[in-house]
Amino acid sequence: MTDDLLARHRAVLPGWMPMYYGDDALEIVEGSGRRVKGADGRTYLDFFGGVLTTMIGYDVAEVNEAVQRQLATGVVHSSTLYLIRHQVELAEKIARVSGIPDARVFFTNSGSEANEAALLMAANIRRSNQILAVKNSYHGRTFATMAVTGHRSWSSSSLSPLNVQWLASGDRLRGRMAGLADGDILDAAVDDLREVLATVTAGDVAALIAEPIQGVGGFVAGPDGLLGAYQKVLSESGILLIADEVQTGWGRTGEHFWGYQAHGVTPDLITFAKGIGNGFALGGVVGRAEVMNAVPAISFSTFGGNPLSMAAGNAVLDYVLDHDLQGNAARTGAILLDGLRALDLGCVGEVRGRGLMIGVEIVRPGTTEPDPAATVRVFDECRAGGLLVGKGGLHGNVLRMGPPLTLTEEEAREGLAILTGALSRVDAEARIS
Template identity: 85%
Template sequence: MSLLDRHRAVMPHWMPVYYGDDALEIVSGKDRRVTDASGRTYLDFFGGVLTTMVGYDVAEISDAVRRQLSTGVAHTSTLYLIRQQVELAEKIARVSGIPDARVFFTNSGSEANESALLFAANLRRSNQILAIKNSYHGRTFATMAVTGHRSWSSSSLSPLTVNWLSSADRLRGRMAGLADGDLLDAAVDDLREVLATVTAGDVAALIAEPIQGVGGFVHGPDGLLGAYQKVLGEHGILLIADEVQTGWGRTGDHFWGYQAHGVTPDLMTFAKGIGNGFALGGVVGRAEVMNAVPAISFSTFGGNPVSAAAGNAVLDYVLDHDLQRNASVTGSILLDGLRALDAAILGQVRGRGLMIALEFVRPGTTEPDPVVTARVFDLCRQSGLLVGKGGLYGNVIRIGPPLTLTEDEAREGLSILASAVAEADAESRFS
């Protein structure tokens, strides 16, 4: 019985596995490459969904984890002082850009966003939340409610009352084809209309991704969150920046995605890359908001000694090696090369730094083409490159390599992507 058959026999059917009947088992990794059970090696341009942020088999991280494990203490709970956790919280508070910041650690981005929603709702004494269409914030009960992406909203039940703002998607929908200034004006008008018509007037917060992750790396122009916050401030509404995918320098231009918008959020969530594969997430925010929990609460495993040791090593590595700058340099190689492609199936190339998307459409239209997307996805794998998929219609290739990607590796991956797009484009002309 194959590992895939065993997986299907014991795992829920709604857990997707890439490549169908030809699913991969990754058994080892080094730098930006992984090797499967058959011995084939791939250049990894998805990093475990943007999580293996500094690559595989990084000595500084492995050594930090081993040192902690050598003490025999993998867990104590936050009922006791955890040096690694306090040190990591100090670093995150310092780089967050949020004054008088407090940090709460969780195990995942879903838990981080769930916690942020709790803090905001408690402070504002309201369960009303603003969210953005095409967003993804997690798979827990409240985070599903603020996920504006039908494929990932697996329950209509919710502890929150959620009202929706338009996505900044410029291919289709309310913002289609708008220039930056016009989009900012339309977004503010949309926000004011929602507040005036469908809310009860005491909204707790707006939760927003600076770049929508699962939604296919859709993002608005610089200043969008700042434009929102001017209106939110008139009503005392908090801003939660979901930086689970955009944080730690991935966008190249900034350390946090929110910094492109001339705004400082009240709360910011993080996860994925900070653990580089170890379970680690959390919330950082203003003390007044973070302290707005009227009962005892804690996270059993959040910020445990082992994960916190990994997190300290990861953040030190990111800062010491200026990975933000590297994301800008290598991301520019990819973006410039992909934007130069001439393919009728390619509707849009977008992104920042090492967070890049290719959206595929039927030639001459904006109609999504998930079939040709799957073809490009498979062609990349056949040529030794792993990429991700996403988008509201399943028609987006998502690229999120480790931030340690070299310029040569960026060009190697670009060549494979260009060939895959060209082949799929040629096939589409004769189908």
């Protein structure tokens, strides 16, 4: 990097912050549409969108203009102790699209904070700190959200304010659900839930928190109807359902606006963040009024719901709805998924996902053994070809792709060509070795 920015970064920022591409770390200096320019002078097609956050692309006129209008007022902050018009407007829109009757909305700055707030609300109304969570999940880096994250790489402390019990993930490649048909997975999952409730919980349980599709976990998902099957059991004891839609919301899966809608269920609480701000710090919780109002003390958010982020959020949600980006995610996602599933490569253990939320699991040919080293090779080959993708999964062997929902069909085919080329080269290397 021209001014040794990486060395400066390492000198003043914590060592536990991961950096893509190691000693060849990338500084992104410009963006337009679905492409970014690096300080290395190269232009890249972005299939990761700042971890599924730059949801409608870079340099979007409607968002820029909304933010600039708010900046022109001179008011970028007032706190939620004052009326904020953009906050009310965005809350009205989110309540309307949430699918929850008589919904209330609380805004935060991130998905971690949103999940933390949802856990607080559930614990308050149920008078219990017992939480059910799912193995291989990720819900954030704050104290309570780390406690319900079932992914060892991201669990930096064994201390917890919650009593957490774990349900099996929907991983079909390995683990207790491997090789099962969808109906058998549903039966096994319900049996697992009933066993957990009967054996390792005491008294009231507050809630189950679950991602419809596990994000950091490598886009692992159980079959459609899983959350609905869970809720039938949960409702017998009044246990709440929290749908973590930080990565799955706003039409990204193509088939539905929210990931939970594939499951025949209506959650008590939905958490959201990332894409709704398109890069501005914006998250929140939407849920049933009874649950949302359960916090017994005074509480507010200094920065959550601030006028600038709210202006951006309103423009982003309007853009998503006005341009049918859910439909576009279904169309362009099908190009990617169909193309990847047509590959016959030994290093590809599984292609999974929906819409523009796609994971490719990299394994040692002929096995289900994770191959993180080959994953890094494909990851680097993609960058060399002009494509940015992400990584994840419990074993660090899943390529994660969450392009902006504005991706064109031509860009989808361009990215697919780069990706399949990278996979083919790494697969050929594996065969030779």
